[in-house]
Amino acid sequence: SNTLIMSEALAQRWGLNPGSEIRLQMNDHIQSFKIAGIIDPGDQRVRQGLEDVVLLDIAAAQEALGMVGRISRIDLIATEEQIQAIEARLPAGSQIDPASEQHSTLEQLTNAFELNLQALSLLGLVVGMFLIYNTTTFTVLQRRHILGIFRTLGATSRQIFLMILLESGMIGILGSLLGVGVGWILGRGALQLVSQTINDLYFVLNVTTVSFNAFSLVKGLGAGILASLLAAAGPAWEASRVPEVVALQRSDIESRARTWIPGLALVGVALACLGAILLLLIRTSLVASFVGLFLILIGLALIVPLSMTLFAHWARPLLARLFGPVGRMAVGTILRSMSRTSVAVSALMVSLSVAIGVGVMISSFRGTVEHWLDLTLQADIYVSVPNQGGARPNASLDPAFAQRLGELTGVMDVETVRTVQVQSDKGEALLLAVDTQRERAADLYRYASGSAHEVWSQVQQGALIVSEPFAYRNQIPASGGELRLNTDRGEQDFKIVGIYYDYTSERGTVLMSRATYERFYDDRTISSIALHLQPDADLNTVIGNVRAILTGSGLQAQANRSLREQALEIFDRTFLITSALRILAVLVAFIGVISALMALQVERAREFATMQALGLSQRGLWLLTSLETGMIGLVSGLLAMPTGAILAVVLIYVINLRSFGWTISMALDPWVFLSSVLTAVAAALLAGVYPA
Template sequence: MSRRLLARASARHLASHPWLTALSLLGIALGVAVVVSIDLASHSALQAFEQSTDTVAGQATHQLTGGPTGLPASLYSALRLRPGMPPAAPVVEGHVRAAQGDRRPLTLLGVDPFSEEPFRPYVSDRQGTRLALLLTEPGTVLMTAETARLVGAPAPGASFQVAVGGQLRTLRVLGLLTPSDARTRRALEGLILADVSTAQEVLGLTGRLSRIDLKLGDEAEVARVRQGLPPGVELLRAASRGNTVEQMTRAFRTNLTALSLLALVVGMFLIYNTMTFSVVQRRGLLGRLRALGITRGELFALVLGEAALLGAVGTVAGLLLGVLLGRGLVGLVTQTLNDLYFVVSVRRLSLEPLMFAKGVALGLGATLGAALVPAWEAARSPPVTTMRRSASEDLAQGRAPRLALLGLLVLGVGAGLLVLPTQALPPAYVGLFCVQLGAALLVPWTAGKLVLGAAHPLGAVFGMLGRMAARGVRTSLSRTSVALAALMIAVSTTVGVGLMVASFRGTVAEWLESSLQADIYASPPSLMARRGDSAFVPGLAEHLAGTPGVAASSTLRSVKVDVDGVPTDLTAIGFPPGLPRAYRFKEGDADTVWRELEAPDTLIVSEPLSVHRNVHRGSTVRLRTDRGPRDFQVRGVYYDFGSDVGAVLMTRTTYEAAFEDRGVTGLALYAAPGQDVDALVERVRARVGDRQIVNVRSNRVLREGSLEVFDRTFTITQVLRLLAVGVAFVGVLSALMALQLERAREFAVLRATGLTPGQLWGLVSLQTGLLGLLAGLFAVPLGLVLAYILVHVINQRSFGWTLQLAVTPGVLLQAVGLALAAAGLAGLYPAWRMSRANPALALREE
């Protein structure tokens, strides 16, 4: 019977405060939605890549791979002539973009239909004569019906164009792939299947193969295949590709998860606010229930039961909202992966039960965890003490110094974790959380001192109402400190992330200013914004370098090479003689480094590679070249923000001595003295003609375009920041509304003693404004500390970049404005309600 009565009392309490309940549910839902949406979006993008990779690799156990230029096609013929050779299949793989329709990247896979059955059953399954026709009809391809619609060729026989390396190629749909299972059908979306010769022609890989797939059994068979392989050819397990992707994207995914969890932390403060005020509001009722015989365990269960109900409803709403947010964020995640790591095409959100289970666990776990302290306080207090508000305030005042000391201890623990000599991220994130928690524990004592000092100046400006507002905040410290801490944590998080992004952008802009020294840059269009993966057609780079008005030129070749099993950018530059080389070095003197780099088998490495692989000046780096594994001496470490995985740079002479590739990815042109750069750009474009599509941009345009790519990369961070602001705003609004509504009796007494509705408006506005101002002032130094940690600890460990912390006054002013706005809005409804309420009714209800 008592449980039923308690449940009824709880339901009536929640129903009598619909705004507070609704805001609490919204805060929980937003916190869960941010985490779930990020998980769904990043998981969908990576799963799409992995499914596509697995489907393309098929049932191969091993792969023969070469250097950046792949393998000679003659190697496959030689292998097939070996006696007892296991199943093998040649593969040509690359990426193209449809010239019409959906312009997202597509994978072009060239195969030998007669060798495919052991590897990719969908190639030979029920295809019959059409596979043979791939060999006899040039320019024909197979694809799923979904992919055919994407490229604008929905029926067999239709033709379409694809763009690759700045050139257009025409293909014709020979037939449609119809895999029997749904998983394979999804994985084949965005795949174009051709025979080897067609793929070689389209991708410009005549006479070359991307790899050779093998199906090997025991280690004896592996050893037999490995024996006699020519230099530059390596036998790898097919599964190693997935491990490579995991290593490449680990930092990206970890930071996304951490940012989303920050929103959940803010949501936990909101839940703590809600449950604390729920207990405070019913202090008298809970005391009377205890006096009537309700046990401590029943009261504890009552508060936790309310939290569980709110958590369950908010979590379900958060899961639904997370799916909607995920559909929008998946495009941003995919774009970031394309800009930074690899080409991936995602067209649908993958709904995984594990992601929803994680959201449920986080939502309910955070809710119950945040409600434990209020539930314990409600249960442990004696009935007489519980019914006396002054006792609670006396307890809060006496506890503030002890909480401050505890806060200093927690801050010390956080600082210790942050200075640990390790590159691991978990200690850094735990240290960051300790800093936030320690600052929150300092709030009650600090706020009490500041508010006490603010009474006199507020009284001088606003008279009696000013003094009443300041003293009212201090005498309600058990409630105001919680609201202040929640608002401080929320706003400081937005300050820290905002300053981190601003610092990143400022550092990148300065880096681009110093590194882009040529007047004009030309390159074929690439599917990846951060790395040119397309080469000029033979002879075109030399032709453009001879444009009248060009005083000097520099060639660039960018390819992927394996460094410790991770694909890494390799840049080979043909430096023009006599011109300065714009690179800043972290290790090594510039003049010495450039002189030593002219020696054979030498290179320099970027800062991220140095940090992640512990490579420094004087170290040795082994690269897999076209002529076999080769050791290179590291002559310096340079600052670079183009890749968080890392990059290596060598001279063109060194590159051509180790690799058979003679392609040119980019061309830097230096204008002759007095030459108009814009006119020279037009002259270079005219000189390109119709030989190839080439992007010709001036220094200024390229710099602006690079910053646009940077802004696009950090769009998802800004979205998460806005979502965190939303969670914070909801949390503060609910906390301060609850604080003011809980003071209904106090306001009724003031109205009964002669305070006018206008004066009541002014009192509430002053109190909430003071709370907002204090929270904003607390959030600014904490936000600066968080920004320092994000820039110099977490980003350094995650990406290996040395950034310059830039304190933007606009971000700090926005933080104070956000706190004031949230506090001001939070006081509107209570002030309106109290000004319209009948004092006698309010007193009688109490």
């Protein structure tokens, strides 16, 4: 009978009650069902497991899904001996898989996505460490006189070090607690973005509650406190090592900082080279790739003080000619305050370089996908089950639909695709059985054992081509090889004759001809239909006739442009959370550099008063502070440009490839680089408004 049972959570979400009717898409038709009952399991885990599940009698389900006499799987609780006995009696095309294997497969799918988000989040923490270092240095400078008195009264270096470190630790605890709370709020806001991305790319996921375990709390607090202590250790150590008499001299730390600049640059070059070596030597580990990327970023950040010094010496004659003594004074101020300004510049440079790198990666990726869509979507109209997201269900359509659509006036050619999950010697694979005589464009092949025509001829004769992600994950060489598939005729070996670009799934796909599929599989259904129209056919008229045939089936017909726009919409939605984290990192640095430069300007209030007493006008003071802060911002933006370009190269050709197996054509968008310079200069100029 057409009745079903559903969970209470699902019924409440849809506003249904026992006795209500619901219409469900059952492959190529819509069927009405009556709700016979609503269940509410007492166990929370069972309740979550049934949250998106409807239960039907197996006979009713088989009839509704066109699977009379067939089932999808059998779940067993059995001993090892029983499993071996069952395996010996399995028919061809069937196999036993541990339940844990399915969970492991789903977990592996999202690991790279999760790791990328965590790495981008940690970049915000790294930027914060620069700002903590800068703030601690500023507070030490402000209390230089008091610390000197402590030393003359008998305070030891260890006591001074622990005092400053304890202060930073307490501030770190407060900041971490606040960060965990704000993170909880932001996490709830980002939940829909992340779950939608998982739905689009991996599998259907419905999240109705936000879980927050103790480990997440400890991890967040621990990371924040540890970052605070590590960032404050340098200024605390410096303050504790200064002799008593020197501690009373405010200029000492600046002279010491200038002596460190060459050494820091050498350490920075060494770290950047170490990161590059790590990227080149360890070619499979994604974690090692991110470690190498972080080393490169930190190394380049340590070169900032030397770069600032060289830039200031180069700019001094130019500013002196343009603005006279005020221009020379602005450069001198920057050179005299390197211990504070260089750290703020480093923080802003790192965050802006991340924004540039991620921005270039996203724009390059989008351009690559657009070009790929132009090559792939050659038909005029596409017919399929409404989009179900990343789950990629094996929707089954009656081949009669393709025959009826092919008879419509204006239709020149019909193509069909059957999409099924199959088992191979490389693990689970998404198999595409394509019924078409049209060859794939040569530009769609990454590697091919001959011309595009020769490759397609071999596919028609029984060979396979695999997608780039599938080849990368399974280490299939460019020369091809063989793939063993578990078919309805038993295990069969197929020759791989090409590797093609495909951005629909990071899991990868395997493509064979429809004739080959029907030779080894009993399935005769299709999953989607593509229609090529005659040159003089009217698209709107034909698509209207197509939809008339599909009335009542629940199937959708989309024009080429509509499907292309939908694909790009999914792409843009996928990177929303990435863009949000990127903006957050820039915002942290933006606020940090404003506060750091404002503190520096406020510290010089007496110096400004002296200048005005000696005849410097208010306009001159505005010009002085604007030149100082503007030049700091300009240096940040200029240094962020090459750093961002390096980061983009690593993201595109290393991180992305190892995460998803996709090849991206790098394209440099000038606006991405220009906006970084404008952002840096704007942040720095804002910092000089209040003091001036």
